[in-house]
Amino acid sequence: MRTAFVDRVDSMGALLEVARDLTAGRGQALVVEGVSGMGKSALLDAFAQRIENDPELRRGVRLVTVRCAPDVGDAGTSPYAPMAEILLELNGRAGARRRWQRAAGVFGRSIPRLLAQFVPGAGPLLDSGQDIVEAALRTGSMPGDSLLPQQESMALRTAEALLAEAAAGRPALVLLDDIQYLDLSSLQVLDRLVRALPDAPLALVLGHRVDGLDSEGAIAELLQRWEYEEKLRRERLRGLPRDAVAELARARLTGRTVPDSFSAQLAEATDGHPIFVEQILRQLPPGRLERVELPHDLPQAVRNRFRELDAPTQELLRVGAVQGRAFLSLTVAEVAGVPHEEALERLHRVAAGRRLIRERTERAPQWVRRAGADLYEFEHLALREGVYRGQSTGQRESRHAALAGVLTRIAGQFGAEVPLELRRDIAGQLRAAGPRALAASAVAHHRLALGSALSALSFADAERDCAIAIDAARRLPADGGERDLALVQSVELLLSLTEVRWRGHRDALGAETDIDTLAAEAEAAAHRLGDRRLIARTALQRGKTLMATRGLRRSLEKLAEAVRRAEESDDPVALFVAKVEYGRQLPKRDLAAGLRELAEAERLYATEPSLGARDNPVLAHARNLNEMQLGVNLYDAGRLGEARKRLLQCTARLRSEPLNAELPIALNYLAQLHLALGAEAEAAEVLREALAFEEKRGGDSGWHAYNAALLALLLSRDPAGREQALELAEAAWLETQRTWLANLVPIVRNLYAEVVLDTARGPADLEWAHRLAVDTCAETAEGTGSGMVRSEIAALVLRSRIRLRQGAVTEAAERAGAALALLERHGDLPALRTEEVLYWSARAVLADGADGARERAGALLARAREQVARKADSLEGDRVLREAFLTRVPLNRWITEGEGLS
Structure with missing residues (x-):
C-alpha cells in the first residue's frame, strides 16, 4: 500500500533537480530515507509520475523503476536480480524481455546465468567460478587469489554493461526503491555505478528504510561512505506538518466535513507519520468527526483493523507475518491448520477488500506457481510488523520452526535443484526459530552459502551465510557429529572465500574475531570427527591463518604438520596442495630447504596420475604457484639461468590460460629477475602489464600494490621520474594497508622507504624513510614479530644507509652489524x-x-x-x-x- 502523496515540496524539488541535472549532462546519486511508513515510496511514485507528465523531462531521460522486494519471506532480493531488472529495462530491444521471461521460466536457472545473456564475458566467469568452488569442496583448498577475478569481475562486468546501456540512448534515471532488501552482490554493482558518477549518463535515486536491518549493515555503511566522499546526497523524510495531515484527511474522507480540530488532533496523535494517519482514517466510523477517539500509536491502529477479521483469518495472517513481508498461501494454511482451499478463499477475500494484504501476481517467482501456491504480501511493512510483534517470542519461534518444516517439504518436490530463493527462506525461518533449530540452521546456512557461491557466484552473500552457520554451530555443544561437521565445512568455506582479504585478527564481516580462532575450532572439530582428510585440510587452513595472525615460525610448524597429516590421509591431492603451500613459505626462513620441498612437490605432480586432472582449478592453481615459486627461489639462490627459463615459460603459459589469476604474481617474479639482469626496460614493461591486468579487473590487491612499489623503485633511479615514483610508492603503500597480505606488507613498506630515501630532498624525508624501516623491524622481529627475517634484514640495511647519509656513522655500523648477524644465521633468503x-x-x-x-x-x-x-x-x-x-x-x-x- 502506498500512502497518499501530500506536501514534500522540498523533497520533490531535490528529486526534480536530479532529473534536470541529468538532462544537462550531470549525473548524481540521491537517497530518500525515512522510517517505515513515512511516505518514501509514495514520494518516489509521485516523482516518477511527474517525469511522465513533463514532456521535457520525458524526452530528456529514460526512467527505470525497480523495487527491491523480498521474493518470499524476509530474505531480500536474489543475487544480482535488481541489477538484471535494471539492465533489462535499459536494454529495451525487441524480444529482450521475452527472452528473459522465457529463460526465467526454465526451472533451475539462476539470475546470474540469465544475466550472462546480456553481460559480455559473464558466462565464462560463472563457469570458472563454479569449477573452483566445486574443486574446493573435493580438496578442501580454495585458491583464494583465483577467486579474486570472479569476486571482482562479475560485479565489474555487470556495472560496465549497465553503463554501456545507459550511454546507448538518452541518459538513464534509475529509481531503486527499498534498497534495504538489496543483496550484497547487487550492492557491489551499485557501488561501481555510484563511483562512475558524475561522468556517466546516469542518475540514481534510491529509497531506503532506516528502521530495519539491511544486509548486516552493509548498505548503511556504504551510504555513509558515499556521502563522506561526496558521491551521494541524502533527503531525509520526517513527519508531515499539520496542514499536510489535514490535506491527506480531506483526500481520504471525501464527502465528509473535516474540522480543523480533528486534523490538529490527528496530526498530534500520529506525529505526522503518513502510514499511521492512513490506518486511522481507514477505520473511522461513519458520522461526525469531532468526538472520535483516536488510537495512541500505530500498533494499536493495526490491531484495531486486525480485530475486524474472524479468528481463522487472523491466524492465517499471524502465520503470514511470521513468514515475512511476503508469504505463501500453502505454508500459512498448513501451519495454521486450515485446508488450503479454504485459506485461498479467506486470503483472497481479505485482499479483495483492501484489508492489510494484497496478492502479488506480476513478480511472483516461477517456483511458487510450481508449488501450487498463491503469493501474498502485506500492504505495508508497518502492518506486517504490527501483526508480528503482537505475538509472543515463543509463538513466533514455534511458527518459524513449523514454517521451515513446511517449506522443506515443498523443497522436496524439486529434487536436487531447489530454487535458491526457497533455500534462503528455509534458512531464514530456521535462524529465527531460536535455540530449538540451531543445528538445522547451521546446516541450512552452510548449504545456502554453497548455493550462493556455486549457482549465483555471489561470494559476498556466501560469506554472510557461512558466518551465520558458524554462529549457530558455536552455540551448540561439540558432538563429533553433525554440529562439528557443519562447523568445519562452514569455517573452511568462509576462510577460503575471504583469504585474499585477511587482516590478521579481523573476520570476514569485520568483527574483532581472530581468524586463527576460527581455524583452530575447525581443526579441533575435525579431530573429534576422526576424519583424516578433514584433519589434513584443517591443519593446512590453520597454517595459513597462523601466518596472518601469529607469524612465520608458528605457521611453518603447522604447515609441516599439514604435510604429515596429508601423507597419513592417503590423499595425493591434499598432499600436493599442502606441499606447495609449505614449500612457498619455508624459503622465507630456509631457502635451501624450501627449494627441496618445492622440487618434491613438482616430482609428486609429475608422477602421481590422480594429479593430472586438467579440469581441477585447485590443482592448476597449486601447480602454477609451485612452478613460479621454484623460479623465483632459484633466482633468490643465485641460479639466474634456471630461474629465467622457468619464469619465462610460466608467464607465457599463464598469459594463454583463461583462468590466469596468478599472472600478476608471475610477472612480479619475472620483473625482479629482469631488474637483477639489468633489463630495466623489460622489467618496466612486465610490471605495467601486471598493473593493467589487475586494474582492468578492479578492486584492491596486495600484488597490485607490490608491483606498483617495484615500478616506483625502478622509476626513482631516473631523476626525471622521481616525482612519479614517489606518488606511485605512496599509493602502493596505501593499497597495501587496505589489503594487508601479511607476507607482502613489510616488502612493500621497505620498497616505499627505499623510494623515499632515493628521492629525499631534506632531513624530513630521510626521517620518514627511517620511520618506515623502523616499523618493519618492529613488525618482523624474531620472537616478538612475524619472523619475516628477510624483511627485517632489508629494513636494517635501509636504516644503516639512512643513518650513513645523515652522518650518524656509529648507528649505521650498528644496524649493519645486526643485519649481518641475521644473515649469518639464516643464509641466503628470498627477496633479499x-x-x-x-x-x-x-x-x-x-x-x-x-x-x-x-x-x-x-x-x-x-x-x-x-x-x-x-x-x-x-x-x-x-x-x-x-x-x-x-x-x-x-x-x-x-x-x-x-x-x-x-
Missing part, C-alpha cells in the same frame, strides 16, 4: 640480495672507522664480489646476459669497482 647486505655493511663499517674497519670492510666487499661472480657464472651459457648482469646493474658495478670503499 646477499651481496647488497654485504656491500652496504662494508660501507657502514668503513665510515665508522673503528679499529680494523678497513680490513673488515675489505672482507665484506670480497664476499659481495664472490656472490656477484657466482651469479654471473650461472649465466655462463649466455654471454650477453652475463655482461648485462655485470655492467648494467648499478649494485653490481659498485661492488666490482669498490664504489665508496676506496
Whole structure:
C-alpha cells in the first residue's frame, strides 16, 4: 500500500533537480530515507509520475523503476536480480524481455546465468567460478587469489554493461526503491555505478528504510561512505506538518466535513507519520468527526483493523507475518491448520477488500506457481510488523520452526535443484526459530552459502551465510557429529572465500574475531570427527591463518604438520596442495630447504596420475604457484639461468590460460629477475602489464600494490621520474594497508622507504624513510614479530644507509652489524640480495672507522664480489646476459669497482 502523496515540496524539488541535472549532462546519486511508513515510496511514485507528465523531462531521460522486494519471506532480493531488472529495462530491444521471461521460466536457472545473456564475458566467469568452488569442496583448498577475478569481475562486468546501456540512448534515471532488501552482490554493482558518477549518463535515486536491518549493515555503511566522499546526497523524510495531515484527511474522507480540530488532533496523535494517519482514517466510523477517539500509536491502529477479521483469518495472517513481508498461501494454511482451499478463499477475500494484504501476481517467482501456491504480501511493512510483534517470542519461534518444516517439504518436490530463493527462506525461518533449530540452521546456512557461491557466484552473500552457520554451530555443544561437521565445512568455506582479504585478527564481516580462532575450532572439530582428510585440510587452513595472525615460525610448524597429516590421509591431492603451500613459505626462513620441498612437490605432480586432472582449478592453481615459486627461489639462490627459463615459460603459459589469476604474481617474479639482469626496460614493461591486468579487473590487491612499489623503485633511479615514483610508492603503500597480505606488507613498506630515501630532498624525508624501516623491524622481529627475517634484514640495511647519509656513522655500523648477524644465521633468503647486505655493511663499517674497519670492510666487499661472480657464472651459457648482469646493474658495478670503499 502506498500512502497518499501530500506536501514534500522540498523533497520533490531535490528529486526534480536530479532529473534536470541529468538532462544537462550531470549525473548524481540521491537517497530518500525515512522510517517505515513515512511516505518514501509514495514520494518516489509521485516523482516518477511527474517525469511522465513533463514532456521535457520525458524526452530528456529514460526512467527505470525497480523495487527491491523480498521474493518470499524476509530474505531480500536474489543475487544480482535488481541489477538484471535494471539492465533489462535499459536494454529495451525487441524480444529482450521475452527472452528473459522465457529463460526465467526454465526451472533451475539462476539470475546470474540469465544475466550472462546480456553481460559480455559473464558466462565464462560463472563457469570458472563454479569449477573452483566445486574443486574446493573435493580438496578442501580454495585458491583464494583465483577467486579474486570472479569476486571482482562479475560485479565489474555487470556495472560496465549497465553503463554501456545507459550511454546507448538518452541518459538513464534509475529509481531503486527499498534498497534495504538489496543483496550484497547487487550492492557491489551499485557501488561501481555510484563511483562512475558524475561522468556517466546516469542518475540514481534510491529509497531506503532506516528502521530495519539491511544486509548486516552493509548498505548503511556504504551510504555513509558515499556521502563522506561526496558521491551521494541524502533527503531525509520526517513527519508531515499539520496542514499536510489535514490535506491527506480531506483526500481520504471525501464527502465528509473535516474540522480543523480533528486534523490538529490527528496530526498530534500520529506525529505526522503518513502510514499511521492512513490506518486511522481507514477505520473511522461513519458520522461526525469531532468526538472520535483516536488510537495512541500505530500498533494499536493495526490491531484495531486486525480485530475486524474472524479468528481463522487472523491466524492465517499471524502465520503470514511470521513468514515475512511476503508469504505463501500453502505454508500459512498448513501451519495454521486450515485446508488450503479454504485459506485461498479467506486470503483472497481479505485482499479483495483492501484489508492489510494484497496478492502479488506480476513478480511472483516461477517456483511458487510450481508449488501450487498463491503469493501474498502485506500492504505495508508497518502492518506486517504490527501483526508480528503482537505475538509472543515463543509463538513466533514455534511458527518459524513449523514454517521451515513446511517449506522443506515443498523443497522436496524439486529434487536436487531447489530454487535458491526457497533455500534462503528455509534458512531464514530456521535462524529465527531460536535455540530449538540451531543445528538445522547451521546446516541450512552452510548449504545456502554453497548455493550462493556455486549457482549465483555471489561470494559476498556466501560469506554472510557461512558466518551465520558458524554462529549457530558455536552455540551448540561439540558432538563429533553433525554440529562439528557443519562447523568445519562452514569455517573452511568462509576462510577460503575471504583469504585474499585477511587482516590478521579481523573476520570476514569485520568483527574483532581472530581468524586463527576460527581455524583452530575447525581443526579441533575435525579431530573429534576422526576424519583424516578433514584433519589434513584443517591443519593446512590453520597454517595459513597462523601466518596472518601469529607469524612465520608458528605457521611453518603447522604447515609441516599439514604435510604429515596429508601423507597419513592417503590423499595425493591434499598432499600436493599442502606441499606447495609449505614449500612457498619455508624459503622465507630456509631457502635451501624450501627449494627441496618445492622440487618434491613438482616430482609428486609429475608422477602421481590422480594429479593430472586438467579440469581441477585447485590443482592448476597449486601447480602454477609451485612452478613460479621454484623460479623465483632459484633466482633468490643465485641460479639466474634456471630461474629465467622457468619464469619465462610460466608467464607465457599463464598469459594463454583463461583462468590466469596468478599472472600478476608471475610477472612480479619475472620483473625482479629482469631488474637483477639489468633489463630495466623489460622489467618496466612486465610490471605495467601486471598493473593493467589487475586494474582492468578492479578492486584492491596486495600484488597490485607490490608491483606498483617495484615500478616506483625502478622509476626513482631516473631523476626525471622521481616525482612519479614517489606518488606511485605512496599509493602502493596505501593499497597495501587496505589489503594487508601479511607476507607482502613489510616488502612493500621497505620498497616505499627505499623510494623515499632515493628521492629525499631534506632531513624530513630521510626521517620518514627511517620511520618506515623502523616499523618493519618492529613488525618482523624474531620472537616478538612475524619472523619475516628477510624483511627485517632489508629494513636494517635501509636504516644503516639512512643513518650513513645523515652522518650518524656509529648507528649505521650498528644496524649493519645486526643485519649481518641475521644473515649469518639464516643464509641466503628470498627477496633479499646477499651481496647488497654485504656491500652496504662494508660501507657502514668503513665510515665508522673503528679499529680494523678497513680490513673488515675489505672482507665484506670480497664476499659481495664472490656472490656477484657466482651469479654471473650461472649465466655462463649466455654471454650477453652475463655482461648485462655485470655492467648494467648499478649494485653490481659498485661492488666490482669498490664504489665508496676506496
